[in-house]
Amino acid sequence: MTKSVKEKPIVWTISGSDCSGGAGIAADIKTGHALGVEVCHLITANTVQNANRLVSINPVASEILQQQAKVLIDDKPPSVIKIGLIANLEQVKWLSELLAGFKAKYSKIIVVFDPVGQASVGGSFSALQREDLTLLFHYVDVITPNLMEAQQLSNLSTLNPVELATKIAELGIASVIVKGGHSNVLDHDGLPVSGDYCLHRVEQSSISYQLSSPRINTSYSHGGGCSFASALAAFLAQGYLLRDAFTLTKAFINQGLAKSVTTSMNKPDYYGAFEQTYWPDKADFFPRISSNLAEKHQGLPPFPSLALTDKKLGLYPVVDSLYWLKRILPLGLDIIQLRLKNKTDSELEQLIIAAIAISQPYKTRLFINDYWQLAIKHRAYGVHIGQEDLQDADLTKIQQSGLRLGISTHGCYEFLLAQQLQPSYLAIGAIFSTKTKNMSGQIQGVENLQHLLKLASNIPVVAIGGINHQRAERVWQTGVDSIAVVTAVTESENAEIAVKQFQHLMQ
């Protein structure tokens, strides 16, 4: 079904027009449409340029921009505003005032700023210095400089993206993404990589995300920077968390660069336009996630498989007591989880010992949630670990003890990172909202589950969160290997019948 304009999130782009059609507004509109958002455009300057040179800038009067903002704000209010070329100080002042008003009235608007400085064909787009933009920085949520722009913004000469981003964040911007497309970093095999770094401040602390991909060489990248920021804006407008919007954006850029390689080969000396393609859905274009967790476990062998011959895992009940285990184990399931919460240490150990003993006579694989030390100690079949516990869990120990490992993920960043660890299965949640656990901000929906399944290697995937009988069919049709449920079994009128109905659906 096609989305109506009303259903589509709206992104405003406030940037310059590139008459050659490769960068600026043209790139923003093509990117937005490729990714399913509506784009309104306020043109800050009418540039004269072609593939070889930048001839002139020609700013548009702020009064016209203000009139455009005024007629659009009630008619097509933005979820995200993407800012590109700002041509002069008068525009900085106008934009700062506009954003101050919007931020006061519509607190959810996200502002993404791509600080367009140098033209890639040579020449400068604007004489504005970092100091001239100070006022504007107050209203920017995410800034996306390349390495050169990051050096200008930070007043540092280093090429280290961490140092650059940290310094830029001091300007008062919550999230800084330093694009590494122009860096000279090599991977372990001496091949050039393109690494992007994101520093994200949340309240008093900060989180960082680092993505890397093999460098794609093409001379058709004109407008790639604008497309990066507008893709990020489009994903954020669709409700993706920053880490997922960042990952999807990197994949979109890789996909576009790869597409233009063939064109580039025909005309190697011509500087052509970046190709905006479509929703990134090929695993090959998604980046590698660099993180302490991934580095720590590099070289760790895959976790043991679930040895599922050629059938799917099917229904995966997650229960919180021995009562439920005893009731459900005789129903012929391939997998079950004991998820204990709010127990004392001695209660936990006794319950886990008993659960393992009770499940012995059955073919059902018993996973213990959270308590990996006890699962190892008492030789459970497997352990399920969530994102909060993943950093501290000793995966090497779990691996060496022969336990199977399941990992929870919520969105493409966590999914790709967990997949790099090669667990026995990956869970994706929450598919729908659920009363069992507070998953706000992490609801995937069936459409996103479908996108994530395209990134899956041969590791079985479990869908979890808010899945009941009514919703199960749609979820099962995506091709997942298993559906995990809590309340659809434990709060059903008759658990045995509920299990049978799910089993029937997943035959």
Ligand SMILES: Cc1ncc(COP(=O)(O)OP(=O)(O)O)c(N)n1
């Ligand atoms: C199959 C499956 N998927 C996800 C979860 C959630 O695990 P986690 O993120 O560790 O959260 P808690 O269950 O500990 O609240 C799960 N248990 N099982």
Ligand SMILES: Cc1nc(C(=O)O)sc1CCOP(=O)(O)O
């Ligand atoms: C325990 C749990 N983990 C989730 C995740 O997304 O990681 S969702 C969830 C709750 C599942 O319960 P119900 O089937 O009752 O909705």
Ligand SMILES: [Mg+2]
């Ligand atoms: Mg947990």
